[in-house]
Amino acid sequence: MPPELLGLAMFRPQQAAELLREYPGELALAWAGGRPVGVLGYRRDGPTATILHIAVEPAWRRRGVGRQLVSWLAKRVGTVVAETDSSAVDFYRRCGFSVEPAGERGGTPRYAARRPATGRPAARG
Ligand SMILES: CC(C)(COP(=O)(O)OP(=O)(O)OC[C@H]1O[C@@H](n2cnc3c(N)ncnc32)[C@H](O)[C@@H]1OP(=O)(O)O)[C@@H](O)C(=O)NCCC(=O)NCCS
DSSP states (O other), X not given: OOHXXXXXXXXXXXXXXXXXXXOSSEEEEEEETTEEEEEEEEEEETTEEEXXXXXXXXXXXXXXXXXXXXXXXXXXXXXXXXXXXXXXXXXXXHTTOEEEEEEEETXXXXXXXXXXXXXXXXXXX
16 A cells, blocks of 8 residues: 555545455554544464555554554564664564665665564464
């Protein structure tokens, strides 16, 4: 999903239903004051979840919303992985991920982030 569509999903909920039908994974929303302020898109592959997208409304950044979304997912699966660019590398590190270079796309360096399972049984459903 392109970033502008993530914005649409967050700020124009009436159009989110169409996006949800086409989304190649599952979406979780973080809510504050009765409206969505963060979105997490992910795909589950057995005990591993791959983060496809994560975005927090600018006014709500650096207030723990992104970490809560990642923690929510980590509690439900085992390992969480993500591919990201340099802008979010430190966010992933602060959320307990190890980060390795993963080549580049379109001249932009990419990074593979990985947060191992905690060892607790993963919840199902
Ligand atoms: C990346 C993003 C999701 C982080 O969400 P957030 O709600 O601001 O993150 P949190 O407040 O939960 O931050 C968790 C930790 O990461 C740190 N952090 C967050 N964004 C950071 C950044 N850009 N650079 C460095 N550290 C960052 C926070 O300071 C916090 O650290 P702490 O351990 O000291 O508390 C948000 O900045 C965003 O939507 N960015 C635009 C979209 C994007 O880049 N998505 C990722 C690639 S798909």
